[in-house]
Amino acid sequence: xxxxxxxxxxxxxxxxRQLGAxxxxxxxxxxxxxxxxxxxxxxxxxxxxxxxxxxxxxVRALRQSRAGEHNILGFYVGYLRGxxxxxxxxxxxxGQPVQNLLxxxxxxxxxxxxxxxxxxxxxxxxxxxxxxxxxxPAYELFGTTVSGAFLCIPAAVLALLSVILNAPGYLAIAxxxxxxxxxxxRNVLAKAYALPHITAxxxxxLGELRILAWHVLPVAGPQMIALAGITVSIALGxxxxxxxxxxxxxxxxLAWQAALSRDLPLLVNLTVLVTLVTLLANSGADxxxxxxxxxxx
Amino acid sequence: xxxxxxxxxxxxxxxxxxxLAANWLAPAGYAKQFREAPSAPPSRQHLxxxxxxGRDRFARVLYGTRISLLLAPAAALxxxxxxxxxxxxxxYLGGIWLRLARGFTDLFLSLPWLFLxxxxxxxxxxxxxxxxxxxxxxxxxxLLGWAASARVLSTSADALRNSDFVLQAxxxxxxxxxxxxxxxxxxxxxxxxxxxxxxxxxxxxxxxxLGILGLGVAEPLPSWGSLLxxxxxxxxxxxxxxxxxxxxxxxxxxxxxxxxxxxEEVTA
Numbered sequence: 001x002x003x004x005x006x007x008x009x010x011x012x013x014x015x016x017r018q019l020g021a022x023x024x025x026x027x028x029x030x031x032x033x034x035x036x037x038x039x040x041x042x043x044x045x046x047x048x049x050x051x052x053x054x055x056x057x058x059v060r061a062l063r064q065s066r067a068g069e070h071n072i073l074g075f076y077v078g079y080l081r082g083x084x085x086x087x088x089x090x091x092x093x094x095g096q097p098v099q100n101l102l103x104x105x106x107x108x109x110x111x112x113x114x115x116x117x118x119x120x121x122x123x124x125x126x127x128x129x130x131x132x133x134x135x136x137p138a139y140e141l142f143g144t145t146v147s148g149a150f151l152c153i154p155a156a157v158l159a160l161l162s163v164i165l166n167a168p169g170y171l172a173i174a175x176x177x178x179x180x181x182x183x184x185x186r187n188v189l190a191k192a193y194a195l196p197h198i199t200a201x202x203x204x205x206l207g208e209l210r211i212l213a214w215h216v217l218p219v220a221g222p223q224m225i226a227l228a229g230i231t232v233s234i235a236l237g238x239x240x241x242x243x244x245x246x247x248x249x250x251x252x253x254l255a256w257q258a259a260l261s262r263d264l265p266l267l268v269n270l271t272v273l274v275t276l277v278t279l280l281a282n283s284g285a286d287x288x289x290x291x292x293x294x295x296x297x
Numbered sequence: 298x299x300x301x302x303x304x305x306x307x308x309x310x311x312x313x314x315x316x317l318a319a320n321w322l323a324p325a326g327y328a329k330q331f332r333e334a335p336s337a338p339p340s341r342q343h344l345x346x347x348x349x350x351g352r353d354r355f356a357r358v359l360y361g362t363r364i365s366l367l368l369a370p371a372a373a374l375x376x377x378x379x380x381x382x383x384x385x386x387x388x389y390l391g392g393i394w395l396r397l398a399r400g401f402t403d404l405f406l407s408l409p410w411l412f413l414x415x416x417x418x419x420x421x422x423x424x425x426x427x428x429x430x431x432x433x434x435x436x437x438x439x440l441l442g443w444a445a446s447a448r449v450l451s452t453s454a455d456a457l458r459n460s461d462f463v464l465q466a467x468x469x470x471x472x473x474x475x476x477x478x479x480x481x482x483x484x485x486x487x488x489x490x491x492x493x494x495x496x497x498x499x500x501x502x503x504x505x506x507l508g509i510l511g512l513g514v515a516e517p518l519p520s521w522g523s524l525l526x527x528x529x530x531x532x533x534x535x536x537x538x539x540x541x542x543x544x545x546x547x548x549x550x551x552x553x554x555x556x557x558x559x560x561e562e563v564t565a
Binding site: 025028029032033036148149151152153154155156157160161163164233234236237238240241244245255256258259260262267270271274275278279282 | 400403404407408409410411412415416417418419420502505506509510512522525528529531532534544547548551552555
C-alpha cells in the first residue's frame with residue numbers, strides 16, 4: 001500500500017514538473033517571438049499607410065492602433081491577460097479575431113498533417129521492418145536510396161511538385177517526413193536486432209515474427225514512440241511550405257501570411273500554439289513510454 | 298575512405314570548381330537579358346535555355362551554385378561558433394549555466410525550424426539590395442541554426458569537465474578562460490568539425506525553402522532557392538525538362554554531402 005502511494009506520488013510529481021516545464025517554455029516562446037517582431041526593422045510600417053485614398057487622420061489612427069505594441073512587455077502581459085479571458089487579440093493583416101482564424105484553419109492542418117504523418121509512418125515502418133526482418137541487401141538498398149533521395153529535396157520543392165502533378169498536399173507532407181522516420185527507425189531496429197539475446201532466440205529456432213513482437217519491439221519501442229512525438233513537430237514545419245504553395249487554408253499558410261505581414265498578435269499566438277503542440281506531443285510520447293516501462297513488483 | 302565517399306568528394310569539388318569558373322564558362326553573366334529569346338529552349342548559345350525575362354539559365358545555375366555553396370559553409374561557421382560558445386561554455390561551467398543553456402536550446406528546438414526561419418526572415422527588410430539579402434538570408438541561417446549543435450556540444454563539454462586531464466589542470470591552478478580555450482575547446486574539435494559539416498547541407502536546403510517561399514535571396518542575384526522557384530510556373534516535365542536542371546544539380550550535391558557525412562553523423 002505504501003509502495004503504491006509512493007509510486008502514485010512520484011508519478012504526480014513528475015507530471016506536475018512536466019506541465020510546469022511546458023507552461024514555462026510556451027510562455028517564453030511567445031515572449032521570444034513577440035520580442036523578435038518588435039525589434040524587427042520597419043516594425044511600425046503598415047502597407048495600408050501607403051494607400052493614397054487615406055487622409056492624414058486615418059494614417060495617424062492606423063499608427064495609433066499599433067501604439068500599444070511598442071512596449072513589448074506591456075503588450076505581452078496584456079496579451080496573456082486577454083488570453084486568460086479567451087481573447088487572443090485581432091489580426092492586423094486579416095482584420096479578424098485570432099481565435100476565429102485559428103478555429104477556421106486548425107482543422108485543415110490537422111487533416112493534412114495528420115494524414116501525411118500517418119502515411120509517412122506507414123511507408124517508413126513498412127520499409128524499415130522489411131529491411132530488418134528479411135535482411136536482404138536489396139531491401140536495404142531500396143529503402144536507403146528512396147529515403148536518401150527524398151532527404152535531398154527541399155520541402156518546398158516537394159510541395160511545388162505536388163501542385164504540378166495535381167497530388168494531394170498530405171502526400172507532400174508524407175514524403176517530407178518519411179525519410180526522417182525511415183532513417184531513424186531503421187537504425188533503432190538494426191541496433192535492437194544486433195543484441196545478443198536476438199541471436200540466442202534465433203539459435204533456438206524462434207520465428208522472425210515472434211522475435212519481432214516479443215524481443216525487438218520492447219527494446220526499440222520506446223525510441224520509436226519518442227520519434228512519433230518529434231515527427232509531429234516535423235509535420236507541422238512541413239505544413240508551412242505545403243499549405244502556402246498548394247493553397248491550403250491551414251495554420252501553415254496562416255503562419256506564412258503572418259510572417260510576411262509582420263502581424264504581431266497572429267505571430268505570437270501561432271508561436272505559442274506551435275510550441276504547445278510540439279511540447280505536448282513530446283510529453284505525450286514520454287508519458288506513454290513511462291506507462292509502458294516494466295516495473296519491479 | 299571508400300569508393301562512394303571518394304566519388305562524392307570528387308563530385309562536390311567538381312561542382313565547386315565549375316561554379317567558381319562561372320565568369321569564364323558563362324561570360325554573359327546572370328543578369329544579362331536576351332530580350333529576343335525569352336523562355337527559349339536549350340540551344341548552342343543557351344545550354345539550358347533562358348528564363349521568362351530572357352536570362353541565360355546555365356549562367357544563373359552556375360552563379361547560383363556558387364552563392365549557395367560558398368555561403369552555406371559561412372553560415373555553418375557562424376552557427377558552429379555560436380554553438381561552441383553557448384553549448385561548450387555551458388557544459389564547461391555546468392550547474393545553473395548548463396540548465397539555463399539547455400532550457401534555451403530546448404525552446405529553440407521546440408519550434409519547427411522552417412517556422413522560426415520564415416518568421417525571423419520576414420521581419421527583416423524585404424526590399425533590400427540583392428547583396429544585402431544574400432547576407433541577411435545566410436546570416437539568419439547561421440544565427441538560428443546553432444541550437445541542435447549546442448545541445449550536442451554541451452553534453453560533450455559536460456563530460457570533459459569531469460575528465461582527468463581537466464581535473465589535473467584545475468589542480469595545477471589553471472582556471473577560467475585559459476582552461477576553456479586551451480584545454481577544453483581543442484578537445485571538442487572532432488564534435489565541432491562534425492557539426493560544421495552536418496550544418497552545410499541543412500543550410501543549403503533551408504535557403505532553397507526560403508527562396509521558393511519568396512523570402513530568400515533577392516532578384517536578380519540567383520541562388521538555388523530562387524532558381525527552384527521557377528518550377529512554380531512549370532506545366533509539363535517532358536516538354537520543359539531543362540528547367541529541372543537546378544533541382545537535379547541540388548539532388549546530386551546533397552546526395553554527395555550525405556555520402557560524405559555518413560561517418561560524421563556517427564561521430565556527432
